[in-house]
Amino acid sequence: MQKWKVLDSEYLYKTAHGNLRKDKCLLENDLVIEQYHVNEFADWVNAVVMTKKQEVILVKQYRHGGNDFFYEVPAGVAEEGESNTQAIKREVLEETGFQSDTEPIWLGEFFVNPATQNNKVISYFIPDAYPASAQNLDATENIEVHKIPIIELEKRINNGEILQMFSNFAFLLAKKHIN
Amino acid sequence: MQKWKVLDSEYLYKTAHGNLRKDKCLLENDLVIEQYHVNEFADWVNAVVMTKKQEVILVKQYRHGGNDFFYEVPAGVAEEGESNTQAIKREVLEETGFQSDTEPIWLGEFFVNPATQNNKVISYFIPDAYPASAQNLDATENIEVHKIPIIELEKRINNGEILQMFSNFAFLLAKKHIN
Numbered sequence: 001m002q003k004w005k006v007l008d009s010e011y012l013y014k015t016a017h018g019n020l021r022k023d024k025c026l027l028e029n030d031l032v033i034e035q036y037h038v039n040e041f042a043d044w045v046n047a048v049v050m051t052k053k054q055e056v057i058l059v060k061q062y063r064h065g066g067n068d069f070f071y072e073v074p075a076g077v078a079e080e081g082e083s084n085t086q087a088i089k090r091e092v093l094e095e096t097g098f099q100s101d102t103e104p105i106w107l108g109e110f111f112v113n114p115a116t117q118n119n120k121v122i123s124y125f126i127p128d129a130y131p132a133s134a135q136n137l138d139a140t141e142n143i144e145v146h147k148i149p150i151i152e153l154e155k156r157i158n159n160g161e162i163l164q165m166f167s168n169f170a171f172l173l174a175k176k177h178i179n
Numbered sequence: 180m181q182k183w184k185v186l187d188s189e190y191l192y193k194t195a196h197g198n199l200r201k202d203k204c205l206l207e208n209d210l211v212i213e214q215y216h217v218n219e220f221a222d223w224v225n226a227v228v229m230t231k232k233q234e235v236i237l238v239k240q241y242r243h244g245g246n247d248f249f250y251e252v253p254a255g256v257a258e259e260g261e262s263n264t265q266a267i268k269r270e271v272l273e274e275t276g277f278q279s280d281t282e283p284i285w286l287g288e289f290f291v292n293p294a295t296q297n298n299k300v301i302s303y304f305i306p307d308a309y310p311a312s313a314q315n316l317d318a319t320e321n322i323e324v325h326k327i328p329i330i331e332l333e334k335r336i337n338n339g340e341i342l343q344m345f346s347n348f349a350f351l352l353a354k355k356h357i358n
Contacts, residue, residue: 001321004243012191012199015214018295020191020199025243031318035194038244039218039295064183064204065217066293110344113291114245116197116218121344139210142180165289165300169348 002028004036017041041119044112045088046075046166048174049098049126056153057096057129058167060144071146072167075121084122092126096145099132107173121166125174150178181207183215196220220298223291224267225254225345227353228277228305235332236275236308237346239323250325252346254300263301271305275324278311286352300345304353329357 008024019040025033049057058071076091078084085104093099104124112121137143148156156162157171187203198219204212228236237250255270257263264283272278283303291300316322327335335341336350 001239001241001248001323003241003246003248013214013216015216018216020216023243027319028321029318033319035192036243037192037194037197037199060180062180062182063290063293064202064215065295065297066290067182067297068293069180070290070293108339108347109342110347111242111245111249111342112344114242114247114249114343116244118244118246120342139208140206140212142207144180160287163288163290163299164293165291165344165348168287168289169344169351172348172351 004028004033007032012037037116039117041112041117042077043084043109043119044075044077044121045084045091045124046073046121046170047088047092047104047124047126048073048107048170049092049096049100049129050150050174050178051098051129051147052127054150054178055147056150056171057092057098058146058148058153059095060146061142070164071162072164073170075166085124088124088126092129093133094136095141095143097131097133097135098129100126100129102126102128105177107170123170123173125177127177183207183212186211191216216295218296220291220296221256222263222288222298223254223256223300224263224270224303225252225300225349226267226271226283226303226305227252227286227349228271228275228279228308229329229353229357230277230308230326231306233329233357234326235329235350236271236277237325237327237332238274239325240321249343250341250346251343252349254345264303267303267305271308272312273315274320274322276310276312276314277308279305279308281305281307284356286349302349302352304356306356
């Protein structure tokens, strides 16, 4: 089994949120794929954030790809010079106003969709969170913060109400850290 | 909280595997986003496939987005007129040669990444699988089939060797059906 050889490559666009690359690829059976599109993104970080009272902090926002409102765990991208743990702490504070004196616990890192994307998501669990400041959002963000007791969240997940895969996955990974 | 209004929309490409749409959007705070890219895909189906001896059937293949080889659960897209369960049974048979006399058990359905994509993944558990035929692959596919005892698979997941998020997530969802 061999990697594909890239015969030609160009960018359809580059933006602050990601690039789209178009490759012409030679397969090991000599077949040529004229156009294979790859979404290039920076790695993403996200976190299951929980208070000492076992309430999980979720954010609700409009997502244009899905054309609907979604409950999700806080998430974002590291800025220049930031580590992933610094990034997720900053994103959580900006999106929710919560912080914790306990360091983020690494849950795992995974390629989001290696068929069509080049990036990973790194997931954390942040326990002992408490409200520390107001939200600090970008102009394009409108984010509601929801504090949901873990027992209620599990019911809502089981009822299919939390429909974003990243958030469900992070929560399943975090469960072994939650008593 | 309101949905964005689409002021203008065009397709950068349409292919058999997905489309790329570019929208000009008006936000509720009157901000305009000139270019917001949405990947349009059909819904995906995937399945944790297990034999009566508790071996899980994984496929290993080159993924050009991630530029590496990945172990994954079998996955695909429904063809015209197929239900999702028909689709996953066909994909499993084509990719691995395995089938089961037990109907696929629905594990859940989730938006893959509603910020930038419009599609869902629907995950199933297929127990009691047995080898039934040879693989039947597309010309662009080169897929190795791996039969991994569930105890070994759990070790490999815990060691971070199964790096594709969909596959890990489906496995975590399937665990409640596995004794």
